Amino acid sequence: MTSPRVLSLNALSKRFGSVVANDAVSLDLHRGEVLALLGENGAGKTTLMNMLFGHYMPDSGGIDVYENGQPQPLTLGHPQAALAAGIGMVHQHFALAENLTALDNISLGSEPLFALRRSRDRVRAKVQGIMDRSGLNAPLNVPVGHLSVGERQRVEILKALYHDARILVLDEPTAVLTPQEADALFDNIGAMTRDGLSVIFISHKLREVLAFSHRIAVLRHGVKVGEMVTADADERAIARMMVGADTPVTAREPMRPGAPVLTLADVTVTARSARDSLQNANLTVHAHEVLGIAGVSGNGQSALAGVISGLLRPTGGSISVDGRTIAHPDPLAMIGAGVGRIPEDRHHDGIVGSMSVAENMVIERLDDPQVQRHGLLNRDAIAQNGQALSQSYDVRGPGIESPARLLSGGNIQKLILARVFEQSPRLILANQPTRGLDMGAAAEVGRRLLAARARGAGVLLISEDLDEILGLADRIVVIHDGKLVEVATRDREEIGLKMAGEPA
Amino acid sequence: MMDVLQILLSESFWAASLRIATPLIFGVLGALLCEKSGVLNLGIEGIFVAGAMAGWMAVWLGAGLWGGVLVAAGAGAFFGLIHAILTVPLGLSQHVSGLGVTLFATSVSYFIYRTALPNVTSPPRIEPFRPLDIPVLSDLPFLGPVLFQQTALTLLALILVALVWYMLNRTALGVAIQAVGDNPDSVDAQGLSVYGLRIGAVMAGSALMALGGAFLTMSAFDAFFFGMVNGRGWICIALVIFASWRPGKALLGALLFGAFDALQVRLQTEVGALVPGQVFLMAPYILSIIALVIAARKADYPRALLTPWFKGQR
Numbered sequence: 084m085t086s087p088r089v090l091s092l093n094a095l096s097k098r099f100g101s102v103v104a105n106d107a108v109s110l111d112l113h114r115g116e117v118l119a120l121l122g123e124n125g126a127g128k129t130t131l132m133n134m135l136f137g138h139y140m141p142d143s144g145g146i147d148v149y150e151n152g153q154p155q156p157l158t159l160g161h162p163q164a165a166l167a168a169g170i171g172m173v174h175q176h177f178a179l180a181e182n183l184t185a186l187d188n189i190s191l192g193s194e195p196l197f198a199l200r201r202s203r204d205r206v207r208a209k210v211q212g213i214m215d216r217s218g219l220n221a222p223l224n225v226p227v228g229h230l231s232v233g234e235r236q237r238v239e240i241l242k243a244l245y246h247d248a249r250i251l252v253l254d255e256p257t258a259v260l261t262p263q264e265a266d267a268l269f270d271n272i273g274a275m276t277r278d279g280l281s282v283i284f285i286s287h288k289l290r291e292v293l294a295f296s297h298r299i300a301v302l303r304h305g306v307k308v309g310e311m312v313t314a315d316a317d318e319r320a321i322a323r324m325m326v327g328a329d330t331p332v333t334a335r336e337p338m339r340p341g342a343p344v345l346t347l348a349d350v351t352v353t354a355r356s357a358r359d360s361l362q363n364a365n366l367t368v369h370a371h372e373v374l375g376i377a378g379v380s381g382n383g384q385s386a387l388a389g390v391i392s393g394l395l396r397p398t399g400g401s402i403s404v405d406g407r408t409i410a411h412p413d414p415l416a417m418i419g420a421g422v423g424r425i426p427e428d429r430h431h432d433g434i435v436g437s438m439s440v441a442e443n444m445v446i447e448r449l450d451d452p453q454v455q456r457h458g459l460l461n462r463d464a465i466a467q468n469g470q471a472l473s474q475s476y477d478v479r480g481p482g483i484e485s486p487a488r489l490l491s492g493g494n495i496q497k498l499i500l501a502r503v504f505e506q507s508p509r510l511i512l513a514n515q516p517t518r519g520l521d522m523g524a525a526a527e528v529g530r531r532l533l534a535a536r537a538r539g540a541g542v543l544l545i546s547e548d549l550d551e552i553l554g555l556a557d558r559i560v561v562i563h564d565g566k567l568v569e570v571a572t573r574d575r576e577e578i579g580l581k582m583a584g585e586p587a
Numbered sequence: 588m589m590d591v592l593q594i595l596l597s598e599s600f601w602a603a604s605l606r607i608a609t610p611l612i613f614g615v616l617g618a619l620l621c622e623k624s625g626v627l628n629l630g631i632e633g634i635f636v637a638g639a640m641a642g643w644m645a646v647w648l649g650a651g652l653w654g655g656v657l658v659a660a661g662a663g664a665f666f667g668l669i670h671a672i673l674t675v676p677l678g679l680s681q682h683v684s685g686l687g688v689t690l691f692a693t694s695v696s697y698f699i700y701r702t703a704l705p706n707v708t709s710p711p712r713i714e715p716f717r718p719l720d721i722p723v724l725s726d727l728p729f730l731g732p733v734l735f736q737q738t739a740l741t742l743l744a745l746i747l748v749a750l751v752w753y754m755l756n757r758t759a760l761g762v763a764i765q766a767v768g769d770n771p772d773s774v775d776a777q778g779l780s781v782y783g784l785r786i787g788a789v790m791a792g793s794a795l796m797a798l799g800g801a802f803l804t805m806s807a808f809d810a811f812f813f814g815m816v817n818g819r820g821w822i823c824i825a826l827v828i829f830a831s832w833r834p835g836k837a838l839l840g841a842l843l844f845g846a847f848d849a850l851q852v853r854l855q856t857e858v859g860a861l862v863p864g865q866v867f868l869m870a871p872y873i874l875s876i877i878a879l880v881i882a883a884r885k886a887d888y889p890r891a892l893l894t895p896w897f898k899g900q901r
Contacts, residue, residue, distance in 0.1 A: 163778040178776035180766035181890065187762045192777030194759040201759055242777075 086114040088149050089281050090170075090250055095134055095144035097127075104130040106305045107144065112250065117272060117282045119296035119313070121289075123325055123521035125491075127305040128285045129175075132252050136172040137162040148250075171243025172252040177235050181228030185221050185238045186210065189245050206245075213244045216278065218271045232259045232381065236268070244275075251275075253284040257291055261379045262549065262579035269295040287325070287522070289318050290550070301325055326522050335533060335555060341370030343406065344541035345391070345422075345510045350400035352386045352565075360565040361386045364400070368510060368541035373532065375556025376545040376567075378582055383565035384545050385427065388514045391543065392424045393417035405509050418447055423508030425499055427515045427545075429492065433499045436488030440480065441469025443487045444502050476501035477527075493524035500531055511535055514545045529555055549575060549582075594853050598732040603852075605733060605741060606807065608845030610635070610799035612744040614823035615830065615837040616751050617663075617795030622827055623755065624788035625768040625891040629685025630670045631796050632820030633692030637662045638797025640696035643804035643811045644703065646713045656740070656801055663797025664790040666692045671789040676782050678895030689820070700811060710810035716740055738806040740798070745838075747795070752834040764788050768889035771896035781896050796820070825875060829882045832889060843878065847871035 090112040097105045105127045112118055122128045133139045135146060140160035147154035148168045158164035165172075179188050190206040207223065214220050221237040222230065230238065236256065243251055257265040269291070272282055286292050292299060292313070299316055301309040301324045309324045347366040354360040361383050368374045378384055389395030390402065393414040402409050404420040417424075426432035434443045445454045445465050453464055469483035478497045480490040487498060496516065503511060513532060517525035532542050532555060546552050552559060553573060560569045561581040570578055594600050614631060621628040628634075642659030646652060666688055673684040704711070716738035719725060725735040734742075755761035763784055767774045771781045799819065804811050822844060830836035851867040 162775065166778050172776070174772075174776075176772070178770065178772035180769040180773040182769045182887075183762060183766055183773075188766070188773060190759075191763060191766055191773065192779045196758075196760045196763060196779075198759060201757065201762075246777075 086116065087152055088112070089114050090135075090149065091147045091154070092131070092135065093145045093147065095131065095141045095146070097130055097134060097139060097141050103305050105134070105141075108302070108305070108307050109144075110300055110307070112281050112283060114281055115276045115279055116298060117276055117284070117296045119292040119299045120283055120285045120302065121287060121292055121299055121321065121325055122302035123287065123523075125304075125521060126302040126325075128302055129254055130305075131302070132172060132254060132283070132285060134159070135165065135252065136170060137165040166246055169247060169249035170252065171240075171246060171248030171250070173236065173239040173243060173254065173256065175254045175258065177239050179227045179235055179238060182226055184224050185227055185230070185234075185241070186223040188227055188238060189223075189242045193246070210241060210245060213241060217241075217244065217275050219244075232379070233261075233264045233268075236260070240271075244280075249280060251280055251282045253282065255285050255287075257286070257288065259380060259547070261583045262575060263583050264379075265291060288550075289321060292321075293318065303327055322522075335373075335557075336537075338371040338536065338557075340372040340557070341539065343367045344370050344404065345543065346403045347390070348401050348403075350390055350397045350402065352383075352390060352395060353398045354386065359383070359386050361390065361397070361567075362565045364565075364567050366543075366560065366567060368543050370509075370539045370541050371536055372558065373536050373542040373544055373556045375552035375559045376543065376562050377549055377552050377559055377578055378545075378547070378562035380547050382562050382582075384514070384562055386565065387562065387567075388427065388512060388545060391417070391422065391510075391512050392426070393422075421506075421509030423503035423506055423511045423540075425496075425503055425511065425513040425516045427518075429495050429499060430488070434487040434495055437486050439469075439484050440473065440478065440487050440490065440498060441465050441483040443498055444469050444472050444505075447502060448506065472501040472505060476504075493520050496520060496524065496528065500528065504531060504535060507538070507540075508535075509540060511540055511542045512545075513542060515547065516544070517546070517548070517551060525551075549578060590857050591850075591854070594850065594857075598729055600849055600853065601729075601733045601846075602736065603849040604842060604845040605737060606845070607848045608841040609737075609741045609744050610802045610807070610819055611823055611826060611841035611844060612748065612838060613799030613802060614796050614820055615826040615841055616744075616747055616834060617792040617797075617799070618823050618827045619830065619832055619834060619837055620751065620764075620792035620795065621667075621789045622892055623768045623832060623889055624764050624785045624792075625771065625889055625894065625896075626671065626674055626785055626789050627681045627685060627824075627893055628667070628670055628688075628789060628792060628796075629682060629824065630666055630688030630692060630793065631685075631823055632816060632818070633689035633696075634663050634666050634793050634796040635800035635803075635816040635820045636696045637666055637692040638800030639804045639815060640700055640800075640811050641797070642801030643713060644699070646805065647711060652714075652716055652805060655805055656798065659797045659801035659805075660794040663794040663800075666797075667790040667793025668786070670793070671786040674895065675785045675789070678897060681893055697813060710812060712809045713805070715804075715809040716806040740802045740806045743798075744802075748834050748838045755834070765889075768891050771891055775896075775898070781898070796823070799823070822872075822875065825879050828886050829875075829879050831882065831886045840878075844871055844875055847874050 088111055092108060092110040094107040094109050095105055096107050108131055120128045134141045137160055146157040148157050157168050186207060189210055194201055210223060219237045219240055221234045227235060227238060256268060276282060296313045299311050299313055300307060301321065303325060345368040347364050350361055350364045352361040386395060390397050393412045393416060402412050404422060409416055409420055442465060445468060448454060454461060473483055476497045478494050480494050516528050536542055544556055560567050561578060563582060563584045568581060570581055618628060618631055638659040641662035642655040645658035646655040670684055670688045673679045674681045718736045718738055721735050725731045755765060763774060763779055767781055767784045774784060775781050800816060803815055826837060826840040829840040848871045851870045855864055855867045
């Protein structure tokens, strides 16, 4: 890079208790550059960026921001100082007040608090100017709660640009976008970098990193293990650098589908918003088959999962499992019929955090005589079961008697897999099963799902990650606005258009 | 039936409704301000008592009436500060802290009263706010007696409804308070202080609550009694939900409750021989519960209400 430096992180370190989140990480950023920060979950990418933005105080090291080519040390631990130095950050969890309009969210903090009047027109004019230049468009006068995820993200970026950010940090910006929205975002980023903006984006998607960045830095276990110019990088090398070893590629052997294990006939769910509803959904999952549901979040996936897990009573249509119609679909009936559920929000819906690991492993079969007799729990059997499952599913943590909430995300997921797969379910409902997991843990989940398929179960895989669906699913159905459409193609582009609701 | 209609059309009924509603208007505005910032303030009942006691005692000790109002507001802000410190930077349970503040403020007020007046059997009286007599306005038909023959505190309450609405919806400060009650991260990310906004809102809200108490000793009555607040604070907590956190609807809710109360007093004299008096005493509360059940289904809770926020934890 020949353009001048705008930022340098110098040997930043941060530990949380005994865990080293970042160990002497140094990084440079140049004017107009797009730098991709790659790494597995827990590699320390977000911690590093939170130190840059002043959310965390580094234990050691420093940050320089360059003004007219001269390095100026940044006051650490103060978001306000970072904002003033021209650093803007867009978090994965948006920092937006949903009851306010985009305009109010953008101007928040930029006007004197105790003035009697506000200067909304001036704010609007400036935001409009930024929108025109960058191509980032969002409705300004609607409460943010009514906006789509993509629009909210654009509001977040506009917010940073409104504060005259010269350095923009994006934490996994495409995690919630359709492929088309993601491409549009990177187009906009391209336009902005030509105006002199420098961008750091955190990602673990190799494809977009290779396509849209100028330079790549890879973190593993809190240490920067590599840095390269994107033009010279190749996918295998980066993946090896991220994981520290070659990842085993999950091979999906072709199988002949068996009898239907799940059939939805004209299932309809009417809800207040289109996001939570289903319209005449017809769906069949066979034995020895993985059916992938592709779609951007908030298009009816939660309604579909709710119906199949028995948590949501459909307003019309019928559900049958293994050829038998379920007359009163409630959670107990669905479990009884042989549906195993891997819920979307594993912390909230997958475990009871205050109960022990062993208890969580039997929580769906409390009427099993092995677990209880005459209403009293058999603690020994529960402990033995917990011990055995922890071993075979490699659940690691402080022990089977400690509260499940103390486990890491990956281990909570393994706990849930153990609970579900031990029941040999006929149908497995896997809703975003690898979200937030690192590559190793995600590969393990995929392997287990394919093993269940080989055993003769049907798998309904709901995922926002198109690569995951393409890797695991035998058939693909796209969900958009509560409607299901099966696609014959395996072309990313075409499926992406369907996900965006365009009649391709 | 004719009698009820006659009551509803009378000036004195509406004047009484507004009078009864006044402390509730102060209280509900105060509770609304606290909750808009994300903090439930169950200290309200005790803060009413503290405001009633402090305002009255200041006047009894020789301060002017408006001086008493200021002292009451200051007392409210003080107890609000205690609640805010416990719940905002320390992040303790808002329910527990609020109930604690109610117990504390109530007993401290009684204690000060008893210590200052150890040998008094009948509570000493002060010269309270007099009903206004504004030329022209007070002589208007209907509106005159209902609106402009009230005391200055009632008019202040009505003005405050408009002020609080304007502040919340038309100033940068109000926007920031609404944001901090919805998603504190949004405020933090823009460099504003979550703690500062919440502590400020709770203190200001508590000062308003104390004015509701002061109205009781300095306008409705002219002395301080034990137990005189009598659940008005709790009613305000319910009214905020009824109002869905909107100042205009808060005024409406307070007036509705005032009207129920004024009506039950009058019905008691009309048909008191037929029905036991307790039924009428219950009526406003039962009607409030029914109104609440209907309104609360659509209530638009501040999303961050009851959720503590800690700096540096994302």
